[in-house]
Amino acid sequence: MIRLIKPFTEYSEVESDFKEIFKSGWFSKGNYNKKFVKDLSSYLDVKYCHLATSATTALWASLKMMGIGEGDKVLVSDYSFPASVNVIEDVGATPVFVDVDLGTYNMDASDLEAKISEDVKAVMFVDTFGNPSGLKEVKEICESHRIPLIEDAACAIGSRYQEKKCGSIADVTCFSFHPRKLLTTGEGGAITTDNEEYNDWLSVKLQHGASQGVNGLEFRTYGYNFRMTELQAAMGIAQLPKLDEVILYRIGQYSIYKKALEPLGFRCQALRDSCYSNRQSAVFTVPEGISRDGLIQGLRAKGVESTIGTYSQSNEPYYLKKYKKGQPNALYLYRNSISLPCYQGLDVEPVISAILELT
Numbered sequence: 001m002i003r004l005i006k007p008f009t010e011y012s013e014v015e016s017d018f019k020e021i022f023k024s025g026w027f028s029k030g031n032y033n034k035k036f037v038k039d040l041s042s043y044l045d046v047k048y049c050h051l052a053t054s055a056t057t058a059l060w061a062s063l064k065m066m067g068i069g070e071g072d073k074v075l076v077s078d079y080s081f082p083a084s085v086n087v088i089e090d091v092g093a094t095p096v097f098v099d100v101d102l103g104t105y106n107m108d109a110s111d112l113e114a115k116i117s118e119d120v121k122a123v124m125f126v127d128t129f130g131n132p133s134g135l136k137e138v139k140e141i142c143e144s145h146r147i148p149l150i151e152d153a154a155c156a157i158g159s160r161y162q163e164k165k166c167g168s169i170a171d172v173t174c175f176s177f178h179p180r181k182l183l184t185t186g187e188g189g190a191i192t193t194d195n196e197e198y199n200d201w202l203s204v205k206l207q208h209g210a211s212q213g214v215n216g217l218e219f220r221t222y223g224y225n226f227r228m229t230e231l232q233a234a235m236g237i238a239q240l241p242k243l244d245e246v247i248l249y250r251i252g253q254y255s256i257y258k259k260a261l262e263p264l265g266f267r268c269q270a271l272r273d274s275c276y277s278n279r280q281s282a283v284f285t286v287p288e289g290i291s292r293d294g295l296i297q298g299l300r301a302k303g304v305e306s307t308i309g310t311y312s313q314s315n316e317p318y319y320l321k322k323y324k325k326g327q328p329n330a331l332y333l334y335r336n337s338i339s340l341p342c343y344q345g346l347d348v349e350p351v352i353s354a355i356l357e358l359t
């Protein structure tokens, strides 16, 4: 079976660090966490970076940090993994689904403008499959309305909007280190910002609400613990130096797929505004008249694993029942996009041959 994804990491790259951590008994809040924060901040060119247990907890904390809750609305790209909307729902705010562009799969700026109102307290832009196209236009709209912009960059580590890396553009950016992403710590995430007030909030709130007092820790507020372990941080440190190579490999695989599949009527995820996508997932929209589900099943029968692109969040049973607001483009992509195998060392030719036989 040709698998859909395979993390690009090996035990040998962390073995000596793991030994060190076990020997010292220092499993949390140590030098590996410090170093991973430092390395990530410099790779992303951001002022502040905080590690977290996942992109989901990072996004949740971002909403809390902005004081978002009951009575507030948050605009969110509809075409995404439902972790994006779940955190909005969980803090008690009302998610407002913004439809996406059929080319880039990202938040549609005119639909966003049309949905802005007094009670909108944040916009959550998703870099779908690592592609930040359209981010700047959304940022400008947010700035003109004085609404903070949260970037769900769970997929977008190493992607760039023109010369700036994702992480240094929005008011707050959240990353994921889940095994499905390009850099993995098993589970894990990060929040980046250049905003000092946000940094102050995160520094205290993500450490149980504790500040350094004269006689040790003092709890001037309450807080949470979303810390990553030292073992996880060691994994992140080991993978970061090879991230750019991983990305180039994906881009190469994506372009082989593109060249073979576009003549058959498949459409690739468009890049605009001189964006650089890490091409985290090789997602294509199937040609008219071809059943996406049929293709996934056919590929499976030929020993190739594939899956859907991602979800139309508003169309998932919980949200559809509660808000009854479907978004046509997101729904189209949910029904017609396919994610193909894409990872270091994979030969994509057998996948292409299998598709040729099935279409």
Ligand SMILES: *Cc1c(COP(=O)(O)O)cnc(C)c1O
Residues within 6 Å of the ligand: 053, 054, 055, 056, 057, 080, 081, 083, 084, 126, 152, 154, 155, 175, 176, 177, 178, 188, 189
């Ligand atoms: C993977 C993903 C998440 C969730 O990330 P976790 O680290 O697993 O919580 C959120 N949003 C998007 C767009 C994702 O792709």
